[in-house]
Amino acid sequence: MIGSLIAVGVVAAVVARWAARRPDVAAVRAALPAESRGPFDLLLALRPARGGAADWGRAERICRELAWPRCDRPALELLQQQSRPLFDGAGAPASVAALAVADATWAFGSEEAARKMFRTELDRLPETDGPRRARVFLRFGIIDTNPDGQAALFNQACVADAQICDHMKEAALREVRARFVPPGNVLPLYFSNGRGHPPIPAGPPR
Numbered sequence: 001m002i003g004s005l006i007a008v009g010v011v012a013a014v015v016a017r018w019a020a021r022r023p024d025v026a027a028v029r030a031a032l033p034a035e036s037r038g039p040f041d042l043l044l045a046l047r048p049a050r051g052g053a054a055d056w057g058r059a060e061r062i063c064r065e066l067a068w069p070r071c072d073r074p075a076l077e078l079l080q081q082q083s084r085p086l087f088d089g090a091g092a093p094a095s096v097a098a099l100a101v102a103d104a105t106w107a108f109g110s111e112e113a114a115r116k117m118f119r120t121e122l123d124r125l126p127e128t129d130g131p132r133r134a135r136v137f138l139r140f141g142i143i144d145t146n147p148d149g150q151a152a153l154f155n156q157a158c159v160a161d162a163q164i165c166d167h168m169k170e171a172a173l174r175e176v177r178a179r180f181v182p183p184g185n186v187l188p189l190y191f192s193n194g195r196g197h198p199p200i201p202a203g204p205p206r
């Protein structure tokens with residue numbers, strides 16, 4: 001009898017801890033910018049917060065409402081496989097979800113959606129988070145078709161994270177491989193002829 005009561009108590013404690021860790025989906029969604037909530041809903045349809053099977057029909061409807069280039073089942077399955085978890089228990093829930101939304105938008109979002117995401121991320125990420133800001137500038141440059149604009153954006157990536165400068169072509173290639181729709185899924189001509197990073201402006205004469 002005592003053993004049974006102890007077992008029931010242990011199970012109850014485990015259930016209570018699990019319930020406490022369950023994400024407050026509505027609160028996390030409300031904390032995101034308005035333009036991030038559609039992609040959030042799409043990822044939630046593909047990877048429900050409390051487990052279970054993906055709702056493929058809902059995911060396709062949301063994807064088409066977002067006007068993303070590919071909303072077919074193979075594309076959605078790939079997005080499900082490649083996307084970050086919306087809730088992984090590490091870090092502030094809204095920040096974790098925002099990062100998952102940004103990566104999903106880069107992978108399959110339209111050009112317009114990607115550009116909005118760049119601005120949202122730059123507003124969200126503090127200046128002290130150089131590596132992540134550099135990644136945003138790098139993605140922005142990859143999708144830009146203006147050579148001068150590309151050079152400026154890649155230079156901003158260098159300023160945000162100096163370590164990326166000497167390996168910018170490799171970093172750009174990783175981002176290109178993570179994007180499955182055009183534009184931005186081909187390495188820019190900027191990186192032809194062995195160009196690794198944008199020219200660093202000369203300092204003032206001494």
